[in-house]
Amino acid sequence: MLTLDNLLIEQGDFRLSADFEIETGARVAVIGPSGAGKSTLLSVISGFFTQRAGRVLWDGIDITGTAPGERPLSILFQDQNLFPHLNLETNLALGLNPKGKIDRAARARIEAALERVGLDGFGKRKPGQISGGQQSRAGLARALLRARPMLLLDEPFAALGPALKAEMLALVAEIAGEQGTTVLMVSHDPEDARVLCPQTVLVADGIAHPPQDTAALLANPPPVLKDYLG
Numbered sequence: 001m002l003t004l005d006n007l008l009i010e011q012g013d014f015r016l017s018a019d020f021e022i023e024t025g026a027r028v029a030v031i032g033p034s035g036a037g038k039s040t041l042l043s044v045i046s047g048f049f050t051q052r053a054g055r056v057l058w059d060g061i062d063i064t065g066t067a068p069g070e071r072p073l074s075i076l077f078q079d080q081n082l083f084p085h086l087n088l089e090t091n092l093a094l095g096l097n098p099k100g101k102i103d104r105a106a107r108a109r110i111e112a113a114l115e116r117v118g119l120d121g122f123g124k125r126k127p128g129q130i131s132g133g134q135q136s137r138a139g140l141a142r143a144l145l146r147a148r149p150m151l152l153l154d155e156p157f158a159a160l161g162p163a164l165k166a167e168m169l170a171l172v173a174e175i176a177g178e179q180g181t182t183v184l185m186v187s188h189d190p191e192d193a194r195v196l197c198p199q200t201v202l203v204a205d206g207i208a209h210p211p212q213d214t215a216a217l218l219a220n221p222p223p224v225l226k227d228y229l230g
């Protein structure tokens with residue numbers, strides 16, 4: 001279980017509070033107006049940005065002071081955070097250990113992860129030598145390989161066409177289901193929330209609200225969400 005305990009986030013004039021829990025294995029969309037603080041909330045959970053007050057806990061253990069790489073999570077951004085000068089094999093190996101060392105066991109796991117996302121035989125290619133959709137798959141393969149309890153997605157599939165995006169969301173659902181992964185996904189597309197996430201955290205007016213039923217929220221959105229959805 002992820003617990004955001006009385007979090008207060010400040011960034012210049014910007015303030016955001018969050019005080020709720022997310023059950024293990026839940027899939028939760030994070031939606032709200034541009035600039036509301038969705039990415040910042042994910043940065044605090046992943047440890048790249050430090051909150052003003054409050055704590056982040058995983059299964060009751062305080063991870064507030066834990067370095068990003070040591071937290072029980074993987075995070076995927078739109079650019080898939082792949083290193084352009086390294087081939088996919090090495091990019092994936094860096095998900096396993098910080099030096100990217102590839103022994104026989106690691107190679108087998110990397111090959112299995114690439115195969116799982118439909119990229120078998122692509123290990124020696126660099127990110128620039130594959131398509132955007134394939135880069136998304138490679139990013140997901142690295143997250144899959146790390147097999148951390150939480151997967152944070154910050155609009156990783158926003159640049160993909162509708163068919164590819166649907167395919168990636170289905171792949172996330174499948175892999176998260178198998179590994180029991182807790183998923184938090186920032187998206188501007190309410191359809192993504194509908195498809196992947198039974199629950200949604202609404203971030204608006206300085207508050208990250210506790211998770212609520214996605215279908216009910218989208219069927220009857222509060223004014224701030226209605227304005228944003230158009």
Ligand SMILES: Nc1ncnc2c1ncn2[C@@H]1O[C@H](COP(=O)(O)OP(=O)(O)OP(=O)(O)O)[C@@H](O)[C@H]1O
Pocket residue numbers: 011012013014032033034035036037038039040041
């Ligand atoms: N380095 C910074 N210094 C001060 N304020 C910042 C900084 N970076 C972001 N902000 C502010 O923090 C707020 C939250 O930004 P954030 O990127 O988390 O919003 P978001 O909901 O993810 O937006 P979007 O949907 O447009 O990506 C914004 O109002 C932004 O202007």
